[in-house]
Each structure stands twice: as C-alpha cells, then as structure tokens.
Amino acid sequence: MIRTIGVIGSGTMGGGIAHVASAAGLDVVLHDVSSEALKVAMERIKSDLRRDVEKGRITTTQATEIMARIHPRKAFNDLGEAEFIVEAAVENLNVKREIFKKLDAIVAPEAVLATNTSSLSITAIASLTKTPESVVGMHFFNPPPVMKLVEIVRGAQTSGATIKTATALALALGKVPVICKDTPGFIVNRVARPFYGEALRLLGEGVASVEVIDKIVKTEGGFKMGPFELMDLIGIDINYAVTRSVYEQFFHEPRFRPHPIQQRMVEAGTLGRKTGKGFYTYNK
Amino acid sequence: MVPRARVVLLGESPLVQEYAALCLGKGWDVHAHLNSDSADLGLPKGTKKVAKPTKAFTIAFELTNTNPEQKRKNIIDLDRLLGPKAIILSSSLTVTVAEQASWVSRSERLVGIDAFPTMLDGGLIELATSPATDEATLATAKDFVKSLGKESAVVQDSIGMVMPRVLCMLINEACFAMMEGVAAGKDIDTAMKLGTNYPSGPTEWGKRIGFTQVEAVLSALHHSFGEDRYRVAPLLRQMALRRKSNHKEHRVRKEKLK
Numbered sequence: 372m373i374r375t376i377g378v379i380g381s382g383t384m385g386g387g388i389a390h391v392a393s394a395a396g397l398d399v400v401l402h403d404v405s406s407e408a409l410k411v412a413m414e415r416i417k418s419d420l421r422r423d424v425e426k427g428r429i430t431t432t433q434a435t436e437i438m439a440r441i442h443p444r445k446a447f448n449d450l451g452e453a454e455f456i457v458e459a460a461v462e463n464l465n466v467k468r469e470i471f472k473k474l475d476a477i478v479a480p481e482a483v484l485a486t487n488t489s490s491l492s493i494t495a496i497a498s499l500t501k502t503p504e505s506v507v508g509m510h511f512f513n514p515p516p517v518m519k520l521v522e523i524v525r526g527a528q529t530s531g532a533t534i535k536t537a538t539a540l541a542l543a544l545g546k547v548p549v550i551c552k553d554t555p556g557f558i559v560n561r562v563a564r565p566f567y568g569e570a571l572r573l574l575g576e577g578v579a580s581v582e583v584i585d586k587i588v589k590t591e592g593g594f595k596m597g598p599f600e601l602m603d604l605i606g607i608d609i610n611y612a613v614t615r616s617v618y619e620q621f622f623h624e625p626r627f628r629p630h631p632i633q634q635r636m637v638e639a640g641t642l643g644r645k646t647g648k649g650f651y652t653y654n655k
Numbered sequence: 656m657v658p659r660a661r662v663v664l665l666g667e668s669p670l671v672q673e674y675a676a677l678c679l680g681k682g683w684d685v686h687a688h689l690n691s692d693s694a695d696l697g698l699p700k701g702t703k704k705v706a707k708p709t710k711a712f713t714i715a716f717e718l719t720n721t722n723p724e725q726k727r728k729n730i731i732d733l734d735r736l737l738g739p740k741a742i743i744l745s746s747s748l749t750v751t752v753a754e755q756a757s758w759v760s761r762s763e764r765l766v767g768i769d770a771f772p773t774m775l776d777g778g779l780i781e782l783a784t785s786p787a788t789d790e791a792t793l794a795t796a797k798d799f800v801k802s803l804g805k806e807s808a809v810v811q812d813s814i815g816m817v818m819p820r821v822l823c824m825l826i827n828e829a830c831f832a833m834m835e836g837v838a839a840g841k842d843i844d845t846a847m848k849l850g851t852n853y854p855s856g857p858t859e860w861g862k863r864i865g866f867t868q869v870e871a872v873l874s875a876l877h878h879s880f881g882e883d884r885y886r887v888a889p890l891l892r893q894m895a896l897r898r899k900s901n902h903k904e905h906r907v908r909k910e911k912l913k
Contacts, residue, residue, distance in 0.1 A: 512850050520849035547849055549842035558838050559850035562857060565824035579810040579817055587808050587817045591769075591777035593854040598821070625884040626828065 373540055374398060377453030377478075379470060381405075381412035381443070384487055385459035387515030390416045392457075393440040394429075394516070395544045401443050402450050409443040416441065419516065451477040455540060457509055459487040464495060471506065472499045483536050485509035489560060490616045493526035493553040504530035507537045510557060511546075521546045526553045555620035560613055564627050567610060570598035571630035581650045599650035603643035607636045660799075661686065663708050665729040666718025667693040669865070670746065670770045674716055675702045677775055681803050686712070690725050710738040714799055717745040718770045721871040726750060727758055734759035742792050744799070746770035748819050749875035752785040752812045762787035766796040769816040771872070772864040780805045783812040814879040815872050822860065823872045829857035830888035861891070870895040 374397065378389045381403040389401045389412070403409045420434040429437075442449075450456060456474060460466055467486060474484055484506045486496050497506035508524025521541040525534055534550060541548035551558050570584055579587070585597025602610045611633045618627040636642070636649065643649030662678050664671050664687040671687050676699040678685045686705040687698055698704065708715060715733050719726040726749075733743050745755055747767030756762035767783035774780075780800050784793055793809070800807040810817055829843050838846070844856020861869055870887055877885035 518849070520846055522846065522850075547845060549838060549846045551838040551842065551846075552836055554832075554835065554837050558832065558843055558846040561837070562825065562828050562832055562843060562847055563851050565828050566821060566851075569821045569824045573813075573817055573820065576813065577811060578813045579808070583808050583810065584817055587779060587781060587810075588821065590806060591774055591779040591781070591808075591818045592822065593777055595852050595854075625882060626824075626831075628884065 373455045373536070373543070375400065375453045375455075376540075377402060377450035377456040379403075379450065379456065379458040380460035381408045382459065383513060384511060384515060385457075386412035386415055387513070388457050388459055388487065388511055389441050390419060390437070391511075391515050391544050391546075393437045397440065397543075399441045400450055400453055401441055402447060403443075403445065406445050409445065413438075413441070413443055447473060448477055450474070453478065453482065455483045455485065455536070457485045457487055459511075462488060462490060464491050467491065467496050468499045471496055475500050475502070481505075483507060483533050483540075485537055487511055490556070490613065493524050494528065497526045497528060503528040505533050507533050508553065508557070509537055509541070512559075519545075519547045520559070521548045522557045522559065523548045523550045524553050524557055525550065529553075556613070556617040561617060564614060564617060567598050567602055567614065568627070568630065571632050574599075575630060575632055602633075603649035603651055603653075605643070606645055607633060607642045607649050611637050660684075660713035661711055662714045662716070663687070663705060663712040663733075664716040664718060665708065665733065666690060666716065666746070666770075667721060667725075668696040669694075669772050670718035670720070671716075672696055672699055673772065673775050674718060674770065675699050677803055683714075683802075690719060690722060690729070692722060692725065708733050708736045710736070710741075712737060713741045715741055715743045716768075716770070717743060720746055720749050720770070721867055723750060726755075730755055730758055730765075734761055734764075742766065742795050742799075744768045744796055747783055747812065748815055749871050751814060752783050752788070756785040756787045763789040764792050766792055767812060767816075768796075769819055771819040771822075772868055773860070774818060775805075777818075778805055780807050781816045781818065782807050782809045783816060784809070785812060814875045819872050820876065822864075823869050823876075824885075826857045826861040826864075826869050827873055827888050827891055829861070830891040830894075833858065834888055834890035861894075866891055866895040 376392050376397050377400045378385050379402050381401055389399045393399045423429045424431055424434050458470055460470055486508055489510055493508040497503035506526055507529050510522035512518035512520050523537050538548045573584055581599045585599050588594045588597045614629045621627055641648045644653050647653050661684045664674055667690050671689055675685050675687050679701045686703045688705050715737055717729050742764045744766050752767035756765050766788055769781040782796055797807050833840050840858035844859050847853040847856050870892055873885055873887045
C-alpha cells in the first residue's frame with residue numbers, strides 16, 4: 372500500500388489533491404517551483420479544513436494532523452521518497468514532459484507517475500521517461516475534495532499493474548475511479564461536448580432563446596443546470612478551449628466543431644460569471 | 656379553458672402508454688389505438704381501446720416517431736375523422752409540424768409536441784407550430800398541457816426540438832466512445848453523473864428511452880441537416896436493430912400461440 376505521495380504543482384488541483392491524500396492518511400510531499408504558490412496553497416487547505424471543522428465534518432485534532440502530513444517543498448529532489456507521484460502542473464505538454472524526464476532520475480523505478488492532465492495525451496507525456504509503462508493519467512475534477520470522480524487514463528504503454536495501483540489509490544482516497552483509454556477528452560470532456568455544442572446550434576438556428584433552452588433542459592430533462600448557465604460558470608473561454616482542443620485532436624470531426632457564437636464571446640471578453648457577463652448578466 | 660374533453664391517442668409504444676397514463680391520472684377519458692407494428696406493451700388500466708378516431712374526441716395525440724408512413728396515415732385519419740373543432744397534438748421530432756401540415760386539410764388545428772420516452776418524468780412539454788397553426792389551437796394546446804400538470808415552452812419547428820435533440824446527441828457520443836473502446840458503458844454513465852452532475856448516465860438513459868427511438872431522431876436530424884455531425888453511431892444502430900428484431904420475434908411467437 373502507498374504511504375507517501377508526491378504532488379507536483381500547488382494550484383487549485385494540486386493543493387486539492389494534496390488535501391484529499393492527506394485526509395486519507397497519506398504523507399504528502401507538495402512541490403511547487405514557487406514558494407509563494409506553496410504558501411498560498413497551504414493557507415487555502417488550512418481555511419478549507421477550518422470550514423470542515425466548523426461544519427462538524429472533522430475534529431480540530433484531525434485538521435491539525437491533516438496539515439501536519441502535508442510537507443510543502445520547493446526542492447524537486449524531495450519528491451524522490453514518494454512511491455506515487457501526481458503531477459498537476461500547468462496544462463502544457465513541454466512543461467509536463469520536462470517534469471517527467473526529471474522524475475525519472477529521482478524516483479524509485481517501481482514508482483507510479485500519474486498526471487492530472489485533462490486534455491493532453493498520456494502517451495505523449497510518458498514517451499520521454501524510461502518507464503512509460505509506469506505513467507498513467509489520473510484526472511481529478513475541480514474541486515478535488517468535493518468531486519468524487521477520477522478518470523484513470525491508460526496510455527498506449529501503461530501496464531496493467533500501473534492501472535491497478537492508480538485505481539487502488541483512487542479508492543483509498545475515497546474516490547470513484549473509472550478506467551478509460553487515452554483518447555481526446557477522455558470520457559467526461561468528450562461525452563459532454565454535445566450538451567454545449569447542440570445548445571449553441573439550437574441558439575444559432577433560432578430554435579429557442581438562451582433562457583428557454585436552459586429552462587427546458589432543467590425542467591424537462593432534470594439537469595441541475597442548463598447548458599448556458601453551465602458555460603457561464605465554467606467560463607466561456609475555458610469551455611471554448613476544451614471544445615477546440617477535442618475538435619483538433621479528432622482531426623476536425625464535425626461532431627466537435629466549435630460554434631462562432633462562443634468564439635465571438637471570447638473575442639468580446641464576455642466570459643461568463645467571472646467577467647460579470649456571458650450568456651447572462653451577473654452583479655459582481 | 657379546455658372543455659371536458661375525450662382524448663384519443665394513436666401511435667407507438669411506449670409513448671401511447673406514457674401519455675395515456677398521464678391523461679388518466681388527471682381524470683381525462685382516454686381512448687387509444689396502438690400502431691400494428693408497435694411492441695404490444697398493453698395499455699394502462701382505464702384506457703379504452705378504440706379502432707378509429709371519431710367526432711366524439713376533442714383532443715387527439717399522434718405519437719409515432721419511428722414509422723413515418725404510419726404517422727402520415729394516422730395524421731390523415733385524424734384529420735378526416737375528427738370533428739372540426741378537435742385539435743391534434745402530434746409528436747414532431749422526426750417530421751416537422753410544417754411537413755405534417757401539408758398532409759391534411761385542416762392544418763390550423765395541428766400543434767407539434769416533443770413526445771419522447773422518459774420525457775414525461777420532467778415537468779415540461781415542448782410545443783411547436785407550423786405557419787398554418789392558428790392561435791386558438793396553440794392556446795388550447797397550452798391549456799391542455801397545463802391541465803396535465805406540465806409547463807409548456809414554445810420552440811421553433813425543428814427536427815428533434817430541444818431536449819430530445821440534445822439528449823440523443825449525448826447518447827450518440829457515448830455510443831461512439833463505447834464502440835471505440837474508450838470506456839465501458841457503465842463507466843461512461845458513472846463518469847457523466849459524478850463528473851458533470853447529469854441526472855442519468857447516457858447509456859442507461861438510452862436503454863430506458865429505447866435505442867430505436869434515439870436512432871429515429873438522429874437519423875431524422877442527419878437527413879434534415881445533411882451533416883456528418885448527426886450520423887448515427889454504428890453501435891447505436893446495432894442496438895436499435897436488436898431491439899426491433901426482439902419485438903418481431905415476440906410478435907411472431909405471440910401469433911403462433913394464438
């Protein structure tokens with residue numbers, strides 16, 4: 372059983388994964404190149420834990436223990452003691468490949484190297500390491516302490532043993548793992564595309580308005596949020612970027628074609644809730 | 656106000672059963688006739704079987720999505736045999752209201768609805784009109800939908816309307832992903848429910864709806880737009896055909912027993 376995990380990158384995802392792993396009783400080495408980012412992450416975890424204590428989900432002692440098991444480290448080599456690494460650095464193939472190349476030199480040969488990428492190819496990330504069979508995708512959803520799903524992504528060379536270890540770790544963290552093949556968008560980011568894409572087409576064709584489509588999808592279909600509300604929440608730019616990435620990785624398969632309505636909104640800077648205006652207007 | 660009406664439903668399973676149960680539950684006098692090629696799932700208790708529509712009915716439903724020839728025949732029968740004041744609410748997912756209007760003499764009485772299996776679990780029915788539909792018909796349709804305890808939303812006359820079109824495309828994508836070995840159907844369902852909060856997974860939803868119905872809407876979209884975007888996943892088509900042959904076997908077996 373895994374005792375120590377290393378988490379690379381202390382943004383929302385990395386910090387959240389460190390929080391989840393520590394809460395499950397693992398020792399966590401949390402690495403970031405920026406000590407400022409590490410400080411911010413530790414503060415955020417602390418404040419999340421404080422809220423959990425206030426809500427009676429955990430005791431003060433438990434919160435203290437969870438904090439104590441997370442070791443923020445700026446030195447990359449400190450990751451060497453980890454038996455399992457989860458990389459959650461920026462979503463950039465070159466950065467990730469550089470990290471994996473460096474990991475080769477410091478971790479034990481049997482260590483599993485997981486990446487939390489949501490859009491890059493696991494196979495491409497694995498290709499620069501000496502042990503591509505130990506590289507696996509482990510796609511957590513935002514925010515990691517709340518969202519139960521983890522996509523375990525099998526790269527072209529990932530071994531069965533690596534999949535097994537990653538799945539067991541996800542279960543130990545209290546998550547629900549689903550196994551999928553290394554294909555564009557994995558499961559969720561691919562299968563969800565028509566939810567946005569068809570809604571945009573319906574709007575573009577004048578079949579119904581933003582408000583009417585959202586109302587139908589919620590009231591008739593039983594969805595918690597309508598497609599336009601959800602795009603506003605995610606951010607129009609993020610949603611558009613994911614669509615484009617899946618579309619391009621599938622060599623322009625028409626099912627994934629982005630819609631000009633969304634492109635115009637990105638150009639206008641009306642990106643949803645975060646800018647106060649998207650498909651709806653929000654009071655900031 | 657809707658006058659205390661007798662309701663007649665023509666069409667296929669399970670739409671006739673779902674709408675009959677809803678109308679019966681709201682106290683309407685419900686009569687129904689199932690298409691001869693439809694799976695014989697029986698009718699909800701209290702539904703009266705009727706061979707032909709008559710002048711006694713003031714509200715009529717045509718609930719066929721998968722057999723355009725039969726749909727056309729039902730609509731023409733309804734228009735010919737109903738009294739002049741009766742209105743027709745017709746499922747308009749695979750044939751537009753405008754096209755159906757071209758089949759009948761009293762096209763002003765025709766309103767489209769999005770009759771699709773499992774959609775009545777929700778609290779809303781979509782309505783659509785053709786250019787010929789008159790305002791009184793739409794108002795009566797809205798009142799009737801309200802009497803069924805549902806909200807209504809009027810959308811443009813377009814294949815698949817809103818919810819069935821979005822849902823069928825989600826199911827189609829899940830079938831492509833399954834077919835390509837991306838993940839197992841049950842894992843896709845788990846992922847969509849936990850990763851994006853969907854009320855149901857696309858493959859389990861497809862099973863509940865029936866892949867024959869999903870295929871009918873997607874094929875109609877494909878035909879209507881002429882775009883590859885709407886082509887049916889081969890796996891989905893296979894599942895639809897399997898269901899159809901099961902129905903056929905079931906019918907053949909039943910006939911042998913007679």
